[in-house]
Amino acid sequence: MTDTDTQHKQNKDLILVRTVEWYSLLLLAFLTGSSWYWLDWPFARSVLIGGVLSIGNFFWMKQTATRLLQKVATQADGHHDVKQLKSKALSSGFAVKFYVRLFILALVLILLNTQFSLHVIGIAVGLSTVMLSVMIVVLLHGGE
Secondary structure (H helix, E strand, O other): HHHHHHHHHHHHHHHHHHHHHHHHHHHHHHHHHHHHOOOHHHHHHHHHHHHHEEEEEHHHHHHHHHHHHHHOOOOOOOOOOHHHHHHHHHHHHHHHHHHHHHHHHHHHHHHHHHHOOOOOOHHHHHHHHHHHHHHHHHHHHHOO
């Protein structure tokens, strides 16, 4: 694979990630608005809170993954074993950050639940916005 092919694939992947971000925001607006219209504000607020947390987590994870890939790509041309150890350490750090994010998300949900009356179904709908956006983007644009 040439450098041009690699760059083209990276640009295509970046466009897909940005498309997921936009679809997530649009889907959250739609779900919140329709929940408010068809049900009530407390349910819509739960959808909104879940969606904001989900999208925020997605942005945070994207930044972490981008930094990880940049560090791996810019590793010095050292001994193969040293590079492999650095890569394992970086990927382990990524996994730890994933669980830290999950723990922080749980704490935020607990704190919000003590301040507001949250609907479990609304929170679940909001938290699923990124997953639904990924599915939509893959179905519409993934094969291109």
